[in-house]
Structures are given as structure tokens and as C-alpha cells.
Amino acid sequence: MQRTVGIQSVSDNRIDINAKIAFTDFDIDISESFPLDGCTAIFGPSGAGKSTLIRLIAGLSRPDKGRIVWRDDIWCDTQTNIFIPPHQRGAGVVFQDGRLFPHLSVEKNLHYADKRSAGDASQIRFDNVVSAFDLSSLLSRDPRALSGGERQRVAIARTLLSRPKLLLLDEPLSALDRNRKAEILPYLDDISERFDLPVIYVSHNIAEITRLADRTLILRDGRARAIGATAEVLNEYGAVTESDEKFALLQGVVSAHDAAYQLTTVAIGGGEISMPMNKKQSIGDKVVIRVGARDVAISKTCPDAISIRNVLPATIAKFECGANSPFSIVTLDCSGSQISAQVTRAAINDLGLDIGQSVFALVKSASFDA
Amino acid sequence: MAPDLSALWLTFRLALIVTAILLVISTPIAWWLARTKSNAKPVLEAIVALPLVLPPTVLGFYLLLAFNPSSLIGGFWLSVTGDTLTFSFIGLVIASVIYSLPFAVQPLQSAFENVGDEILEAAASLRARAIDRFFSVAAPLSTRGFLTAGVLSFAHTLGEFGVVLMVGGNIPGETRVVSIAIYDHVETLNYAQAHALSAILLIISFSVLFSVYAANRRYPIRVG
Numbered sequence: 001m002q003r004t005v006g007i008q009s010v011s012d013n014r015i016d017i018n019a020k021i022a023f024t025d026f027d028i029d030i031s032e033s034f035p036l037d038g039c040t041a042i043f044g045p046s047g048a049g050k051s052t053l054i055r056l057i058a059g060l061s062r063p064d065k066g067r068i069v070w071r072d073d074i075w076c077d078t079q080t081n082i083f084i085p086p087h088q089r090g091a092g093v094v095f096q097d098g099r100l101f102p103h104l105s106v107e108k109n110l111h112y113a114d115k116r117s118a119g120d121a122s123q124i125r126f127d128n129v130v131s132a133f134d135l136s137s138l139l140s141r142d143p144r145a146l147s148g149g150e151r152q153r154v155a156i157a158r159t160l161l162s163r164p165k166l167l168l169l170d171e172p173l174s175a176l177d178r179n180r181k182a183e184i185l186p187y188l189d190d191i192s193e194r195f196d197l198p199v200i201y202v203s204h205n206i207a208e209i210t211r212l213a214d215r216t217l218i219l220r221d222g223r224a225r226a227i228g229a230t231a232e233v234l235n236e237y238g239a240v241t242e243s244d245e246k247f248a249l250l251q252g253v254v255s256a257h258d259a260a261y262q263l264t265t266v267a268i269g270g271g272e273i274s275m276p277m278n279k280k281q282s283i284g285d286k287v288v289i290r291v292g293a294r295d296v297a298i299s300k301t302c303p304d305a306i307s308i309r310n311v312l313p314a315t316i317a318k319f320e321c322g323a324n325s326p327f328s329i330v331t332l333d334c335s336g337s338q339i340s341a342q343v344t345r346a347a348i349n350d351l352g353l354d355i356g357q358s359v360f361a362l363v364k365s366a367s368f369d370a
Numbered sequence: 371m372a373p374d375l376s377a378l379w380l381t382f383r384l385a386l387i388v389t390a391i392l393l394v395i396s397t398p399i400a401w402w403l404a405r406t407k408s409n410a411k412p413v414l415e416a417i418v419a420l421p422l423v424l425p426p427t428v429l430g431f432y433l434l435l436a437f438n439p440s441s442l443i444g445g446f447w448l449s450v451t452g453d454t455l456t457f458s459f460i461g462l463v464i465a466s467v468i469y470s471l472p473f474a475v476q477p478l479q480s481a482f483e484n485v486g487d488e489i490l491e492a493a494a495s496l497r498a499r500a501i502d503r504f505f506s507v508a509a510p511l512s513t514r515g516f517l518t519a520g521v522l523s524f525a526h527t528l529g530e531f532g533v534v535l536m537v538g539g540n541i542p543g544e545t546r547v548v549s550i551a552i553y554d555h556v557e558t559l560n561y562a563q564a565h566a567l568s569a570i571l572l573i574i575s576f577s578v579l580f581s582v583y584a585a586n587r588r589y590p591i592r593v594g
Contacts, residue, residue: 060491086494099492103510112506116497162496 019066028222036198041213049222059086092164098155100143107139113162122163149180246293269337296341310363377551385527392474400478430536473522481515
């Protein structure tokens with residue numbers, strides 16, 4: 001059903017969710033207990049129930065049946081009729097559309113949260129939040145006149161000023177275009193450490209999650225599929241995206257730029273991959289690159305006269321094939337990193353490929369996942 | 371002219387008091403109607419809207435029966451205050467509140483519906499409890515609804531005739547409002563007086579409405 005990978009609990013920040021809720025077109029049935037330290041992502045395609053899960057935790061929706069426990073506080077238990085309303089939970093939500101109060105200036109939006117949580121023992125201070133999100137020049141503005149990126153910065157700052165015990169970010173960047181996203185992401189880096197509170201980050205964007213989340217819960221069709229360290233879980237379970245295209249995510253370090261040929265070299269595990277140059281990355285940057293299974297071929301010998309630049313020694317780790325598909329997905333182990341290759345079943349048969357065999361992975365193209 | 375002045379004063383006093391009462395009692399009714407998912411909603415909505423379709427005389431007739439000292443309500447009132455509800459200013463206020471109820475509830479309800487759950491959820495997650503959410507978010511976002519409700523209630527009470535005639539009669543200084551006075555003047559063919567009173571009512575009503583709408587235009591309410 002689902003697997004738990006590499007979680008060690010060291011703190012009391014733990015949430016127990018046991019909830020069923022049925023809608024006309026889909027239902028949610030989650031039974032999961034996990035530590036909430038640092039940033040935990042909830043990942044899944046649209047319609048997987050990510051927002052509903054956030055709403056259940058925040059108390060904005062009630063489960064038909066179930067129990068939600070945060071630390072030692074029972075937030076909801078349908079059996080004993082316990083339901084703590086959202087304003088008493090201290091779970092601050094940042095919504096996709098910001099939901100700033102249109103009748104209040106930016107500053108008053110921030111004060112709204114600030115004065116309602118002023119008595120809380122928390123390190124969060126108005127001035128610190130304003131400077132952390134570069135809001136001093138926006139304070140007098142009408143929230144309806146803000147750009148999408150500015151609006152989300154204010155929304156995140158406002159929620160932080162409510163001094164939540166738990167910060168829930170519900171696809172805070174999904175309404176923004178690519179450039180705006182890139183503007184906001186730095187504000188979210190290490191947000192959990194900087195403000196000393198656990199964060200749940202909902203997204204269907206792998207790049208955001210890889211960048212921000214220590215731990216990821218994969219949600220699909222209203223069911224939790226896996227939870228564990230982000231990179232491992234995404235490789236194992238996150239690979240089938242909405243487009244159903246299998247790919248691998250490799251963590252690497254930018255090692256060289258070749259301006260003449262417009263290529264960037266990224267060192268991964270035991271090998272190197274060269275890819276179209278991206279000036280945004282500087283040498284030494286940690287990056288995540290995405291290699292689609294369709295862009296990987298397998299060779300038994302090291303080819304020498306071939307246009308493909310990236311030839312990585314690998315070992316065959318696994319075969320997966322659908323009975324009615326001509327293709328098989330072959331998982332290759334390249335000194336620690338896993339790559340998937342989509343090849344025909346006929347080719348596997350002709351080449352006599354088998355698990356444990358040493359081969360060469362030919363990577364035709366790769367892209368930066370950002 | 372003196373009795374006419376007293377009719378004018380009585381009418382405005384009635385309209386102001388009724389408007390104030392209506393804004394207070396319509397707010398919770400409209401809020402409930404705007405937020406509830408209960409099956410009882412259409413029942414209450416129909417009751418609130420009844421004065422819109424019933425002839426004022428029908429409403430007045432039932433109110434007359436209810437206010438009668440031999441009825442439950444009328445008798446109770448008499449035993450508590452020593453006064454009858456029928457043919458009294460208080461009776462007029464109660465009747466007008468019921469008669470103008472839809473004019474206050476409906477604009478408020480639609481304003482509250484426009485506030486939307488989303489913004490209230492945001493307020494809740496920022497630790498605002500329900501009553502706080504209403505006063506800090508919903509009410510300021512519904513200013514236009516309050517304005518419309520107030521103006522309509524006032525104007526509607528100002529022009530009321532049939533219900534007043536049924537429950538209030540024509541007692542100078544107590545229940546003789548402008549519309550009744552004008553009717554009286556016309557009945558007795560005293561057109562000059564009728565003209566004067568009608569013109570005053572027209573000018574004052576227009577001035578009130580105009581200043582409200584002009585203020586609304588100059589200081590647009592920050593909504594949506």
C-alpha cells in the first residue's frame with residue numbers, strides 16, 4: 001500500500017491524521033502519522049486531495065469520520081465529538097490566492113494578525129517579518145494594487161505574524177508565473193528554521209519541493225502513497241507525474257561551463273552529465289536535474305562513434321513492464337544515482353539484459369529542474 | 371399648518387427609529403440567511419419577503435388582530451405597559467418594522483453573501499473568532515449593503531400608508547403620519563395643504579437619497 005522511508009522522530013512535533021471525507025466525485029481516506037520538523041511537502045497531482053488535507057488540518061473542513069491530533073492536542077475526533085475551531089488551533093494557512101483583506105492596507109493586514117496573537121510566546125516580531133519579506137515599501141499600499149508576487153509575500157508575512165504553531169502553505173506559488181515564482185522562492189528557503197516552526201508545503205511542482213522540503217508525503221486519489229525523505233520518495237513514487245512520463249531526478253553539482261559550445265557540466269555521483277548551458281547556475285551550485293526515461297538508451301558496450309555525449313557506466317537494478325506495453329522501464333544504478341530508461345521489451349530480450357548486469361546508460365538530454 | 375408640521379416630525383421620527391431597529395435586527399437574520407445550509411432557510415426567506423407581496427391592508431389587518439388588547443400579544447403589552455398597541459406610536463413602530471423588513475434584510479443578505487467564505491476562512495486562520503470576523507471583515511466589506519438597507523428602510527417607512535391606516539388610525543401627534551395627512555387633505559378637498567405636504571415630502575426624500583448616494587460616490591467604499 002504505502003511505504004515509509006528513513007524517518008526518525010526526534011521531537012514532539014508530530015501529527016496524526018486519520019480522516020475520511022467523501023465528496024460527490026472523489027473521497028479522501030488518509031491514515032498517517034508523521035513527525036513535523038522542518039518542512040514537510042504534500043505532493044501530488046491536481047485533484048489528489050492536497051488542499052482538502054490542508055483544510056482538514058487547519059479546521060476549515062470537517063472529516064466525515066476521523067481524528068486529527070497535533071502533538072497532544074486532539075483537534076478533531078468525530079467519535080467523541082471534539083472539534084477545535086480553526087481560530088483556536090494556531091495553524092496558520094497561506095492560500096494560493098493570498099486572501100488579503102481588501103478593505104485594509106498592507107500594514108493593517110499585517111497588524112490584523114499581529115495584534116490577535118500578540119500575547120503569544122514567540123520569537124516572531126513585526127519588524128523582523130517586515131524586513132525578512134522586504135515589505136517596508138509596500139506597507140501603505142492597497143492590497144488590490146499589489147502584483148501577484150508581492151501579494152503572496154504579504155500573505156506569508158501576515159500568516160507568520162499570527163504566530164502559528166504550524167504553518168500551512170497551500171500552493172502559495174501556483175498562481176504565479178515562472179519569474180514571479182523565482183522571486184518568491186528565496187523567501188521560502190529555510191523558512192522553518194528561520195521562524196522556528198514546522199511547515200507543511202503543498203505543491204504539485206517537483207522543483208519547489210526538492211528545494212524546500214526535507215520530507216515529502218505523496219498523495220494520490222485521496223490516499224497517502226508514501227512518506228519519507230524528499231529525494232528518495234520522489235524518485236520512488238513521484239516519478240509518474242500528470243503526464244505519466246517517467247523520469248529520474250539526480251542531485252548534482254555544477255562543475256563547468258563551456259561558453260564556446262554552450263554547455264554546462266554537472267557532476268553526479270560517479271559521472272558527469274553535460275547539458276545546455278544555463279547561466280543562472282554558477283560553478284559549485286547544487287542542482288537537481290531531470291532525466292526523462294525516454295531520453296535514456298542502454299548499450300552493452302561503451303560506444304565510441306555516437307552523437308550522445310553522456311555515457312555513464314551503470315548496473316541494471318530493476319525491470320518494470322506493463323503486460324500490454326511494448327516498453328519496459330529499466331532502473332539503472334549509476335554509482336549511487338538512479339536513472340530510468342524506457343526501452344522496448346524486444347530490445348531487452350535481444351540484448352539479453354538481466355539484473356546486476358553492467359551496461360552503459362546513454363543520456364540523450366537532461367534539464368535543470370527549476 | 372401646525373398639525374402638518376407635527377405629521378412631518380412624526381413621520382421622520384418613525385422612519386429613523388424603524389431604520390435603526392431594522393438595521394439591528396436584520397443584521398443577524400441576513401447573516402444567518404447568507405451563511406446557513408439549513409433546510410429552514412427558504413422558510414425564513416419566504417416569511418421575510420411576505421410584506422413585499424401582501425397588500426398592506428392584509429398585513430395591517432393581521433397586525434390589528436395581534437395588537438388588540440384581547441389578543442395574546444396586545445393583552446400582554448397592555449398588562450406590562452398599561453397602554454394599548456393599537457392606535458399608538460409604538461404599535462406603528464412595530465408594524466413598520468415588520469412591513470419594511472425585506473427592504474433591510476435583502477440588501478444585507480446579498481452583501482453578506484458577496485463577502486465569501488474564503489476571506490472569512492483567512493480571518494479564522496489568523497485567530498479571529500466568529501464575532502470578531504464579522505465586525506473586522508464581513509461588516510466593513512458590506513458597508514454598501516448597510517447603506518442600501520438603511521436608505522431603503524427609511525424611504526419605505528416614509529411612504530407607508532395602508533398598514534398605518536389599519537393599525538394606527540389618524541391620531542395627531544401619535545399616529546398621523548404625512549401620508550395619512552395628505553390623504554385627509556385630499557378627502558376634504560384641501561388641495562393647497564396636500565400640495566405643500568407632498569412637495570415637502572418629495573424634496574426631503576430626494577435630498578436624503580441624493581446626499582447618501584453622492585457621499586457614496588465621493589467616498590467609494592472599498593469593496594471587492
